[in-house]
Amino acid sequence: MTSPLTLAHSPCPNDTFVFHALTHGLLPGAPGTDVRLADIDVTNGLAERGELDVLKVSYGVLPHVLDTYALLPCGGAVGRGCGPLVLRRRTGPADSLTGARVAVPSTSSTAYLLFRLWAARAVPGGVGEIVVLPFHEIMPAVRDGLVDAGLVIHEARFTYRHYGLHSVADLGEEWEKETQLPVPLGAIIARRSLGATRLTALADAVRASVRAAWDTPAASRPYVLEHAQELATDVVDQHIELYVNSFTAELGDEGHAAVRELLGRSADLGLLPAVPDGALDFPPEPLEPSARQR
Numbered sequence: 082m083t084s085p086l087t088l089a090h091s092p093c094p095n096d097t098f099v100f101h102a103l104t105h106g107l108l109p110g111a112p113g114t115d116v117r118l119a120d121i122d123v124t125n126g127l128a129e130r131g132e133l134d135v136l137k138v139s140y141g142v143l144p145h146v147l148d149t150y151a152l153l154p155c156g157g158a159v160g161r162g163c164g165p166l167v168l169r170r171r172t173g174p175a176d177s178l179t180g181a182r183v184a185v186p187s188t189s190s191t192a193y194l195l196f197r198l199w200a201a202r203a204v205p206g207g208v209g210e211i212v213v214l215p216f217h218e219i220m221p222a223v224r225d226g227l228v229d230a231g232l233v234i235h236e237a238r239f240t241y242r243h244y245g246l247h248s249v250a251d252l253g254e255e256w257e258k259e260t261q262l263p264v265p266l267g268a269i270i271a272r273r274s275l276g277a278t279r280l281t282a283l284a285d286a287v288r289a290s291v292r293a294a295w296d297t298p299a300a301s302r303p304y305v306l307e308h309a310q311e312l313a314t315d316v317v318d319q320h321i322e323l324y325v326n327s328f329t330a331e332l333g334d335e336g337h338a339a340v341r342e343l344l345g346r347s348a349d350l351g352l353l354p355a356v357p358d359g360a361l362d363f364p365p366e367p368l369e370p371s372a373r374q375r
Contacts, residue, residue: 085113090137092118092308094317095324101301102293103286111286122187135271141194144353150270151365156287158267159328159336164253165192168223168246169230175203181229183208186216191266192234195252220244239316262339277364291330
């Protein structure tokens with residue numbers, strides 16, 4: 082009997098919504114899973130150490146783990162109108178952030194990568210000190226003047242005004258204007274050693290889980306709300322509507338183009354290592370040793 086796949090994803094509403102059917106055994110013939118819910122910083126670290134079979138990670142981590150993991154063409158977070166925000170207590174142009182002290186939730190996140198790409202062209206001289214804070218502490222820190230600005234993600238799009246804050250930049254909007262492509266945020270990866278057959282079956286199961294979530298949203302509702310970290314139900318609904326979309330069901334040509342553009346631009350600025358040819362293909366071919374990430 083095949084052992085369950087070890088899987089880790091965040092407790093955010095989009096992930097619990099997408100993976101509910103798969104992780105609760107509601108898909109006949111789908112692989113079994115042993116699931117762990119953890120913040121994205123934790124799952125990024127698990128991927129970097131190669132500890133689990135399947136993980137939700139930031140696209141900013143992807144080039145560092147492609148030796149061990151393949152990118153699944155479904156289940157992740159890619160979309161339009163869903164990028165991170167740069168917040169301040171007052172309005173002002175982007176160049177007012179020159180030398181600013183900025184709070185971020187992680188320096189390994191895709192949000193931070195998008196911030197670095199944006200700041201490289203929009204903030205002359207660059208920002209100042211980067212302070213890593215837990216996500217829930219960032220908006221209060223900006224409000225209270227402990228930092229000059231904050232980089233926020235996910236449900237903060239719907240709640241930042243409650244803190245009296247203003248958006249200096251919508252990094253998703255900036256990315257879309259610059260590239261005409263959707264914003265790649267979170268990727269689903271799986272261990273290459275599972276082999277093409279098992280990886281293909283896993284991708285099919287993830288797609289089926291997405292469809293089941295859309296077809297019967299009430300089935301996952303208690304599970305989603307249980308892990309929604311006390312979010313109001315209307316915010317949960319907005320969160321799911323924004324982050325679970327056609328790219329979640331199938332990354333497709335446009336989604337893959339967005340991923341390649343993000344990773345390519347980041348490599349050009351020295352923010353990430355370059356991705357070898359074929360490393361994003363699915364089903365994956367074994368990478369040649371000379372092409373693997375170091």
